[in-house]
Amino acid sequence: MNAYPNYHVPRIAGQNYDYLVNALTEYKKGERNHPTMRAQGESLSDQDIRNIATYLSSISK
Template identity: 60%
Template structure:
């Protein structure tokens, strides 16, 4: 049986990621998707509305990458105070923040 050399979708996606613009700290949106999975429950990335708990949560999907990076670093460093977000960002590395910001800046899972 002949082997087919068709290029897989995953490989194409990997190539596309390599071609993405280079930022000061390069965020990997695919890694960010996984790291941001815990954020969805509150930030309701898909439809911008939070079902439960029912308090108001700012929209983060689609915000500017630099803004998201600055906000998460401010929470991590305690310059911006909010118990939940201080806890969320507290254990993030610069790379984590870059990845998450890259993912969210592209709109998260919203098409």
């Protein structure tokens, strides 16, 4: 279970689907270097990423 941290993290609810798929795929491939998010991305399959992006882009900001 992830806890919401008390430092700055991006708002991702309601973001564009393609934007979210790209961001998570870049963390997964190591093309973005943020360590916490790389750990998240590495644990996800491409299908997981599409499912998460579908959900996040469907909820309001």
